Amino acid sequence: MNLHEYQAKELLKKYNVPVQEGFACGTVHEAEEAYRQIKTQYASNFAVVKAQIHAGGRGKGTVKETGINGVKVGKNLDDVIEIAKKLLGGTLVTIQTGPAGKVVNKILVAQDMYYDGVSDRKEFYLSILLDRSTGQNVIMYSTEGGMNIEDVAHDTPDKIFKEWVHPSGGLQGFQARKIAFNLGLSGEAFKNCTKFVTNLYNAYVGLDCSMLEINPLFKAADNKIVAVDCKMNLDDNALMRHADLASLRDTTEEDPTEVEAGKYNLNFVKLDGNVGCMVNGAGLAMATMDMIKLSGGEPANFLDVGGTANAQTVEAGFKIILKDPAVKAILINIFGGIVRCDRVAQGVIDAYKNLGNIKIPIIVRLQGTNAVEAKKLIDESGLKVQSAILLSEAADLVKKAVA
């Protein structure tokens, strides 16, 4: 589950991780109020206004309707109001959103961290994630902050450091110090950095994050170390033990069809093709998508109906796939093990009849327990459904349907 920057920062504060402070606003009026607060609290005329969407590259992205960038510095109240007006309700297109962009429902009006002081300002990069190859958490960091880390990894791999954390011992003091040294810090900033890293790791574990990225990790001119931006990804499997976190989910950021599929316990991912598919099992679902492509079509979705393919789930699956006008054919591929194929076939027939007028070809491939009986049921149903038992037969039928 992805969180917004403002949500992630609130959570970090609970773990005593210093962040760039600010207020999440849904209206221009709220933004005005937020600016006033920031001005008094931090004695600065400047405030940073940041669009809150689930995608990176906001600073360089632009709002379609108004042409404004997703992150802007407001120099006074009028400026902030102007920026808020241009951001709220607009569609922000960034390198990560795709051409459709995402609607900005909230903005974060935040303190300006780029004030002058006793030392130079610096931007670093730091993230914590799972290293699958070792089965350990790893802290990845770099002196090159504020930019795309993939580019840094590609151009200057020697500027990326990694620190693995022992699963039972946790992050040790010497490791936090090593990170601060490698970032070139000393004195007050060094001490602040070790505290920051230690607390951030506690937040990562305590919140069951699957990824926590601070970019930039900022050293202010008064030697404070703060998270200016934060990308937090929570482990969906762990939400059962974080009831408070589950409520932070923003479904307006997700594909509405995917949200609806979730209500039926269907695992659905929308794609841009012309052949819909409904499959039991994630691996077989991906394999079926690959087969559609090899047969000359393009998969319109990933849909795993799980271990219980019955009339209800099949009908819900049909409805969700048929919402997409680009779909020219549907392939149902079920390998019946514990699930009996004749029951799934009956489910398909019932769902088909309930939905009435399906205009596109439906190909049903049922293999496994009672596959022959299932094929017979489909063939004798009088419906315009083509049936197959072998995967290669289903591939041929898809080829014909998209030809």
Place this chain on the structure above:
Amino acid sequence: MSILVNKNSKILVQGFTGTEGTFHATQMIEYGTNVVGGVTPGKGGSVHLDKPVFNTVADCVKTTGADVSIIFVPPAFAADAIMEAADAGIKLVVCITEGIPVQDMVKVKNYLLGKNTRLIGPNCPGVITAGECKVGIMPGFVFIPGRIGIVSKSGTLTYEAADQVAKAGLGISTAVGIGGDPIIGTPTKDAVELLMNDPETDAIVMIGEIGGGMEAEAARWIKETGNKKPVVGFIAGQTAPPGRRMGHAGAIVGGAEDTAEAKMKIMTECGIHVVKSPADIGKKMAEVIKK
């Protein structure tokens, strides 16, 4: 004698009296698997499916001599169940449970270091030695006894492969569903290595998915050890977009090297017979075996 499990294996079921545990234990017993008992904390002393129920894994091992455990415990308690089985000296733990938090598995992986316990899964269909012993949730009838081993991240794709192998006139020695999570007990390479060293396996089907580097690691090991047995490979997710989780928690393209394309290239370079279409697994195996 195949690998991991055979007709002499003594199986205990953790989460024995629950819905899933009951259903699948019944299926396993029908297949001929030697289920010796089960564990459900608090229900020790009772009898379920004509087998004794124990409060702890240690009690069950002491009384029944069980050496293999299969876990049907809900995700919140599954990590604990794996560690309990390891602590009781179980040699092979098969964890079916889907949806275990990743940080729990970080702990489990570390706990198992230095212990004489092999973990299969979690989030997997289990292990089956065709005609002898089924420790999992797979449909047993699909696995016709023979001399082809299967290693797969995916459940239904394992059944698909076994079915195609049978349709090609061949059969299965042992099929191992290693699981689709980011952290699993037995990675592809370890399972492949077991089958390479098994005198009753002539060739291997290796099925992977996008995400992670396990298939590349296995492929390189196969090449380094001299391609002792032919391997037919398939990677699911050639059409999956980057950054989107495709069902399995581990099935997500992160970098350039965990795409299906990159994995298939490495596997081909390492002498594995890679098929592009999942419909060609059985056909390819028949061709390779004839050579």
